[in-house]
Amino acid sequence: MTGRRLEHGGQIDRAQALRFRFDGRALTGHPGDTLASALLANGVRLVGRSFKYHRPRGILSAGPEEPNALVTLRSGARAEPNTRATVAELFDGLTATSQNRWPSLRFDALAINDLAAPLLGAGFYYKTFMWPAAFWERVYEPLIRRAAGLGRLSGAPDPDAYDKGFLHADLLVIGAGPAGLAAALAAGRAGARVVLADEDFRMGGRLNAETFALGDTTGADWAAAAVAELAGMAHVRLLPRTTVFGAFDHGIYGAVERVADHLPDPPPGTPRQILWRITTRRTILAAGATERPIAFADNDRPGVMLAGSLRAYANRWGVAPGKRVAVFTNNDDGLRTARDLRAHGVRVAAVIDARPDAPDPRIDGARHLPGAVVIGTSGRLGLTDVTVRTADVREFRIDCDALGVSGGWNPALHLTCHQRGRPVWDDRIAAFAPGPDLPPGMAVAGAAAGVPSTHGALHSGHAAAAEALDALGRTAPPADLPQAEDAPLALRPLWHVPGTRRAWLDLQNDVTVKDIAQAQHEGFGAVEHMKRYTTLGMATDQGKIANVPALGVMAELTGRSIAETGTTIFRPPYTPVSLGALGGRATGPTFKPTRLTPTHPWAEAQGAVFVEVGQWLRAQYFPRAGETHWRQSVDREVLAVRAGVGLCDVTTLGKIDIQGTDAARFVNRVYCNGFARLAVGRVRYGLMLREDGIVMDDGTTARLAEDHFVMTTTTANAGPVFRHLEFARQCLWPDLDVQLISTTDAWAQIAVAGPKSRTLLQRVIDPGHDISNAAFPFMACGAVTVCGGLRARLFRISFSGELAYELAVPARYGNALMERLMERGADLGATPYGTEALSVLRIEKGHAAGGELDGRTTAQNLRLGRMVSTKKDSIGAVAARRPGLNTEDTLELVGLRARRPDSRLAAGSHLFAPAARTEAANDLGWVSSAAFSPHLGAPIALAFLRGGAARQGEVLRAVNLLSGQDTEVEVTSPHFIDPDGERLRA
């Protein structure tokens, strides 16, 4: 037990205790705590194990940059691995578990890796897992997978809800520290719509972690007052607990608001997190800065922390992270830590200051060691002392259980890089600062811009807001900012203390100074190469702490400046975003919209089995009592259609209403076959090509009037065909008089198919409409009324090859019409049929559908080549005549019939001659659709076969290597049923 809660101070509610558990231990904290501050207050230093060497690790920082203190938060289905304890807000009942250790955190068996460290250096993976190749999948991959990763997923579905939303702002301010608050106040007072987002649950940034005054109050109180003023403005939106994780095109920012992460359980209905897409005209990035450590031997022991974080724990959370603390710094900010800790009554053992000319902070009881460095540490599971080498090269130990290290501050410029912006090295702050090529509309203020002091942050925030307001056409109010510290940055760069033992740079991925040297030595000297070879900066923290010190080390090794060495840039997301938040409301069955047919309630009542067809849910078949296999149902439905009458909801086919004086010319150009002279009251089959000559879609189009057509499309292509027609109408022939609108959902359309279909229809169509064969022949269409005056459209078209009709009524009546047809057709054997039977019927008839129109086939392939008219210009006609699509041995549609009725024939099979070897060179074509034909009592198929039209009667093999089927088939006409179409015209 080293850390403890101080007697006084901190922005915590000491009156209230929150119970929580870490690795099963019952502990308490207070509202206002993070998990990290509460752990430190309870004396917990050891919180995790490093990724590769399983070294004991403690809390390093107090913010989002934390590489070490990753825990699994919560348990069961809510368990969330790799959560940073430094940003997890404490709540009553929280449970956290350490990771990457077995059997326990204090004794971890894989710590043996650490002894093997000389073998596990940079590029270890690339050198070790190379040979023999036979080991890649069977030995190495399982080995790597077992060792990889830190926490483990629960494997259970996430029980929480997530949401998403859209915000629009004149000005987005990212970060609510002094610069962000000053900017938001200026813009809010000027009346601009402001969104102020901060990832912390308490706005104020460093002001909450410091003791210096702002005007006549404390920084924390000034921040609270500023937030209160902003909260009172209706046009200002405050988003605490919100991380802006990405800057995207055109002023769009991605942000995650953690609405209920700090609650034991989200209230019912409340989302746990909301993904906000923020569209803004201007942005001010005021994300502050991240402290960086100095690398020295064994600098990874629990107890070694960032100096500014140590100070934050004392000031903001009233926690002393140790009984006896030392500070190792190369700048004046480290002295501030020593002073603040002493003021809290913490013993400060020494101020080890790398600067030879360091000023003496005169801290009671502390040794002041200018020009000194830390060269080693001790303590197996936590720091017990540090070894120091002084300016006069004396070496000795200093007892301490916490060491604050400060190597300077790096601007948090991550979002400035999200559109390929490159940071530039700034010698004045010895850090990378935002470059000139920022995302459009973005300005950077405060420490994020490299402005060191609080005074500077306040004024640069206000100035950035004034500039943004000017661009927005508003006037900034006068700056009303408090007096604040304006200390200069007094820093002498120091990246690492040379030595023989390992000095850590990337604490999560276990990358040391030696690894950088080795990478350099082995030729991986470019920054991007070094990163990938050593994995530095590639852990979950993405190098927020490690990157810049590593560049400093690399520059030293190569004798170049850091500016010459270069830097990697940052990509979104700034911190990890949960997949739940990205998914939002779209989960499970509501992942995508579902479209239901008008007769869905009826089909459900019939016990139909449904199938997804794109977004549609369609009845696949209608099982009846006693049927135990889907084939029994489908065979029965097929035979019922051929013998009597069947009913099928075909609403899902796209319907496009085409009107205008040029409607006929237009339709004639988008279909390759002739439509100009289609008579009113008639329907025609149309074949639609893409401009490259490949078939796009097919369907029937009816002419309802001289200037009025209704086109049908396949279910899948309703959207694409409509888009294509609009392109033709607006871009190709802008002066044709044509109007288009989709009516797919407006009409319920029911196929009534089978020899008794006319008899059934005559029972529902109102008297006065003659639908006899003479008055309403095959391919006729017209308006009728049904069931006592309901407006309807009747089309005599057939997909099954039988006498058949499609009857359309306003969608709201579709369900009742289906019920009526079933009732009136009971004595005719009226049978509902689903998509399976529909498919069998059309394969028997040889009609092309999705399997045949797969985006690769031409009219020639479908043996419809003669439909492509040469007498007119239509889309795709010219390209369809390309020689390459018109060879002698082109693929042609044929029928296949299995020679043995009990064999199996699957779509996707390839065709081979009986004696040919089953290899690509002998491939003769493929099976596009297959079914068992109850009519023929054998498996049949449609297939594309080289020179197929001339091969009728040949025997081939249909081979499916995936299922091991090798089926003997006979080549037939694709029309297995009624090839002359007599039934259609009955």
Added chain:
Amino acid sequence: MIIPHPLLGPRDAQEFTYMGDAALIDRPDGMAEGAAEAFDTYLHARDNPAGLHRELWYHEAGDRSWLVVTRDTRTHEITQVELARDVARARGRSQ
């Protein structure tokens, strides 16, 4: 991305469908002499500029207008948006 629609103002790109080079407006006459060569070029030859690119976007979840959007392929900056129908007419397309 945000596309400034000439009639409806700035709109989220998720309302649109992308098609490609605005040169697709210039469809050759299929009945003219040399149509095969003209269509070969129309279908396959494209400029691939690093810079301003005129391209077709369809406001599918909006007013169903086809638009010609001029976009800088290096930065995604959109400098001009026109109704494709107006562009087509200006390029001499009619019936």
Added chain:
Amino acid sequence: MPDLAPLTPLGGTTPRRDRIGGVTIAEACDWALASVTARRGRASDAAGRMAAMIGTALPGPGAMVRSGDWRAVWLAPESWLLAAPLAGQDDIEARLRDAVGDAASVTEQTDAWARFDITAANPARVGALLERLCNIPPARLTPGAATRTVFEHLGVIMLRETDDSLSILGARSSARSLHHALTTVARSLA
């Protein structure tokens, strides 16, 4: 009158109504709808005849108007959606064809859409709901605004008639998905 019973887009015999935390989401089936699209070169002619029929000028892009029993919504260039109370079997398509003659094409749309009327005593609730639904700036969805957009992969038409109400039209076939999305958001805000 046909002797068939219609169903609502959600599949009920009567429209559904949900009250969630001060917001009411009501399925509404009381509008007859038709699109009116001007023929080539006849836009002003068509607009004039329509104005004479409904008693006010047709709206421009992104807007709707209400006049007596009629509502008109801008759909696309030279194209509008007209709504009138649905009374029995009255044929909105025929009525509009009579009015516009050969100046425009008319297509009935009554059954193509499901409509949900969203009302709240506190107008801020409607704004909060909108913010979770679609990426249309609130400033562009003030009373009198109408626009087509997308949310949850569903194409919708948003009609903002008054401050405290919002009507959403979505494809009839996906009415349940639309209803699910609306009620989920309302519960999340409740």
